[in-house]
Amino acid sequence: MQLFLLQGHTSWGKRGHPVKRDDGATTGEIDFTHDGTAYRLIKTYQRGKDAQLIDRSTGAVLAKKGEADERMAAIMGTIDKARGPSGLLWIEQGQSMDAVQDDDRLVASKVETEMSVLVGGDRARDYLARTEAALGELLTATGRPRVGGPLKAAEDALVRIEADLLDAERRRDQTRQIGRELDRARSALAALQAQDDTDADVRIAAVRDELDAALTARAHWETAKAVQQRLQAETERANDRLTRHLDHVRAYDDAAAGMADENAAIASHEARRNELKAQQSRIDADLRELRQEQARQVEREAAKARANRLQERQIALEQLQARLSSLDTTLAARTEQIQARDALPEIDRDGLDQLGALEATIDRLDRALSGVEVTLRLDLLPGAQAEIDGKPIISGSVTLDATTVLTLPGAGYIRLDAPEADALKIQRETARSDIEARLHTIGVADYAAAADAVRRRVDIASDLESLEREIARIAPQGRDRLIDHQQVLERDIAALETKLNDAEPDDCATDPDRVATDIAQQSAQRIVTEEALQDVSGKLEGARARLDAHRRAMAALPADVALDARGARQSELAASAATAQARLETAQSDLERLTDSVRTDPDILKASLNRLIQVRDNRAAELEELQRRVVELQARRSGVLDRSDPDTEANALMEQRDTLRETIKRHRQRAGALSLLRDTLTEAQLRLQAEYTAPVRRELAPLLARVIDGADLSLSETLGPQGLLRNGRDDTLDRLSGGTREQIAILTRLAFARLLARGGQPCPVILDDALVHADDDRRARMFDVLTYVGSGEDPLQLLYLSCHERAARELGGHRLRFDSWPEN
Amino acid sequence: MGIRFIHTADWQLGKAFARFDPALSGRLRAERQDVIARIGTAARDADCRHILVAGDVWDTTLPGHDVLRQPLDIMAEFGELIWWLLPGNHDRDDADGLWDRVEACGHDHIRPQRRAEPVEMEPGVWLLPAPWQRLHHGEDLTRWMDGAQTPDGAIRIGLAHGGIRSFGTNDAGKNSGETDEIIPPDRASTAQLDYLALGDWHGRSSINQRTHYSGTPEPDRHKVGDRGQILCVEIASAGRNPIVTDIATARFDWPVLTTPLRTGEIDEAIAAIRERVDAGQAARDTLVNIRVSGSASVAEWARFEQFVRELSERCAHLEMRGQDDVDLRIVAEDLDALDAQGSVRAAAETLDGMRQDPTLSQAQRIEATDALRQLFAFAATDAAS
Structure with a gap:
């Protein structure tokens, strides 16, 4: 049906295979009615292609x-789109989830209007995609300029251009600066060259002549000055020789007088020294006597102190010996107590309590056993005997307990058959064995003996504690320390006694204070004498040293100062000084005469000459420098202009910068417009989607509720199922089974078909084995829905095609069967 | 005793034209040099011995050696002609030393005018130049001409560079709001000039019978009515009015096509543009500036844009300004054609509302218009495919 209704007869390939006959021909025909006209369509595919509409x-x-194909396409409304409205409602197995295909020429009602919304949606998506593509060339998703895009490229270029511009402006400014410097240099050069410089050498020559004359006069004056200075020196030396001779004469006389004085002083000091030495010997003898006496007195005091210490040691020894005796007595008592305790049975308070508990247990068991009893009525035959525990009994009531036995001689025994009593007995025997074992271990006969032993142990322990406290009081550090102390005292006493016995008897008594006072007085006297002796020795040494000095001074003087030679020498020196003074006065007179001729200082003339030469040289150097500077600047500027035009470069870069800024502004403006377009398209899509899907959802709701309890569905803008809301819980379609998703898709299309039908444009719905994945219950519910939408006020025409006959058996409706193609 | 000479100005040799692509900017730069030869030829043809260049011979004061030397060589090739070159504001005679370099080239027939003093061009004809020596000189450089002494009966020709009329206004003279540097329009009269040759304005302009701007011989920017020319000036004798004749010299055409659009008449606008472009130089030598305004329907605008795109492929350069000012008229049919009732139509209606919303800023309204224009451009593309 698809092939015949939707595909042209020239369709290529294997499409014709479904209608291929046994003879290999791919031809078929279909009868149908459209708008009240009955048609027959005959098509042959592949070999012998043909189509006829009759x-x-x-x-x-x-x-x-081809015309027949076009007429069919017009009837089916599939001129442009292969599947068209039939595609919309032709639900093939496994393809129910495909998006709705639409056709804007199909309907003219409200539904048709809604369809056109979808057409707008497609276009909007296309435009949105193109807008985003265009925007994506400019910006990234985060709004930054896209790397590689024109905006980013322009921005990067702008950065580069601005950097280049800075560089170009710098070079331009540098070139301009060179020009300004060149201008200045040229001006300076011209000004310098304009100056008249012809008299510089004349002025230099005049100053140089004046300098030569001044230098000659200065040479004559300096010669006279040298003669005067030499004579001045000779005169001074002659005067010096005379003065020195007179000084030597005075020194000779002074040394002779000094030697006489010192000899007298030396004699006086030696007499005084001898006197002091004798006095010192006497004082030393007195001091030795007094110190001996003082030593004897010290020895006497030491002997007295040792006697006192001996007495103290003896008293301490006696007290220590008493403590040792008391300690030994207490230790012996403790030993006795320990022996008494060790002789007692080994039992303590806990052991005694355990024995008592066992005794109490045995008593309790005995009382329990005695409580287990039975009363018998004994009727003895005449002659018969009975006894309990060997005691005969007579007829009547007899009470047997667990411990008694009724003996019937010749007949047997009667015992109480009581299991509880046996258990009690076992417990009692166990207790008894336990108590006997404990008594045996302890070594006592019974509980009383054990209790007595415990009491004794308690008493001995109390006594031992008292003894231990006494021992600790007497010898807190132990008996050995007492013994050690005793031995120390004994050694001290022996040593003291030995020293006292060895001391010589000395009964003399002197006043120690008087002896000390005498020693102090003699010592002071000794010091005074010593100091006086040192003073005299020092003076003596000084006098001898001065005497030697005078002798050396006299020996160092020339021989002509002696009394016999000094007069002739003095006359000779005085005459020499007078001659030198006369020659000096003559030289000074010559010098003063020449001084008038050297009023002009040659140094001033030299300075003047140097200044003039410097002025001339400076000007020449400045000229040279300026000329060099001009050439250099010209070369520099020429070098720059050889390579480029910095001003034009800067201007060009500024132009490029402005152009780039305009370009960036234009790109940003375009990005803004594209962003706005994108946002506006998106907003419009969302808004219209919500408006459009509402009526379909209204149609869908009752159908969906019949198939899936409590379900509601959200639709995409293409009317495809988008999400399932089940009992208020959102569920994505992906998580549903394939069968459920298929059912939902079929229901959606049925809802849309009902909407078309209500709009006056009913369309057939073709289900091509579309429910094979449904379970029986779901399929039955779907069949209910199909029956429902195929009936009522605006029924849909449904074609349900299936090769699963059993699955379709519950569908109802009109069942059609395809027959084999007639051979002829 | 008369004289015939060429008056030209504003060659601005070496200008970069950096806003264009390198190939075009290279052509434009080269053409500014080549026009010198055409000027020389025109002078020969007009039997002129003197060529007065009223300033801005070079575009900067630091031209490279080639930009400096090659034009001088071209001038020198016309050995019988004398080129009187005046420093202007672009090539002023300042410390950059441009004119020192020109003089250093030593061409006898090239006469840089660096001083404001009368120069005898030929017997009985005196030139009174007003050179620029600094960028901001702060005075009218032609003032000295009033008192300039020349022999009685001599023809006096002033040569100056500067504004006499504000470029941004139609006002003229001292009252135009410009600075004291402005040349008074009656200078030719007060200085008893037979002719005042002016430069600085790249467009051709006649201030009065004796005062003219020649404009640039090779246009370098978009100017209304500016085609690029030199002036041939003939002065029969002192006191006689000069005869001024325009001679076209331009290679490139820089038309400004002010195009007010009207809904329903877009084809007429297209035809007018096409006619203007075809009437000028070859399209490949034409740099078109289209300034649009008015209104157009969506379809008309799409058609106009398509035409502009195609025209731009023919021209050396084309730029269009004023798109934002064009009122895009959108009617119901446009929206129906775009989308019957879908989300595209809803988006278009939203954008249309935004562009007409007075509460939005101008920028926002322009943005909405651009977005709308883009939307219709998508539709136009669909329709075309």
């Missing part, structure tokens, strides 16, 4: 070949 009522061929 009016069945007249048998006229309405169209052939």
